[in-house]
Amino acid sequence: MALNHFISYASSLLILAVMVVTVSAAPEYKKPKLEKENLLSTIVGIQGLVYCKSGPKVTPLEGSVTRITCEAVDEYGFETAPITILSDATDAKGYFLATISPFEIQNKKKKLTQCKAFLELSPLDSCNVLTDVNNGISGALLTSYHLLHEKNMKLFTVGPFIFTSESKPVDNGY
Secondary structure, three states: OHHHHHHHHHHHHHHHHHHHHHHHHOOOOOOOOOOOOOOOOOEEEEEEEEEEEEOOEEEEOOOOEEEEEEEEEEOOOOEEEEEEEEOOOOOOOOEEEEEEOHHHHHHOOEEEEEEEEEEEEOOOHHHOEEOOHHHOOOOEEOOOEEEEHHHOEEEEEEEEEEEEOOOOOOOOOO
């Protein structure tokens, strides 16, 4: 009988020792430290078309430039100087694309709040009068976009914008 108690006591000690080793060998799980991401996650792209309207004829305007201006706030939420970029010159079909890199914005510690696209420059003296068609003068607000996953880009579309050869007289209200 004493032998049975001894075997039972020894096996209990052995089980307890295995449990202590198992618990102490178990890996510690720590909650991951999550940091806020201040960097924009995607590139902002703005595309559109620019035309020349001369009389009834409308043709793509190669070589024209648009301007993108974005209001911004600093890291404390205060309004800062706007960020302005120019598009590359339009191609033979009048197409332009301008991009804003998230890295450029992060380096300036700014956050974009509202962006607008404007007509800026025509390469032709015969077709260089700005028009406000599709807000080419007052600024086309960037509102909706398509997400291009393969390029990690939010692509906004504006316009088409139109230059003309005809200047309209200004009405002063008299």
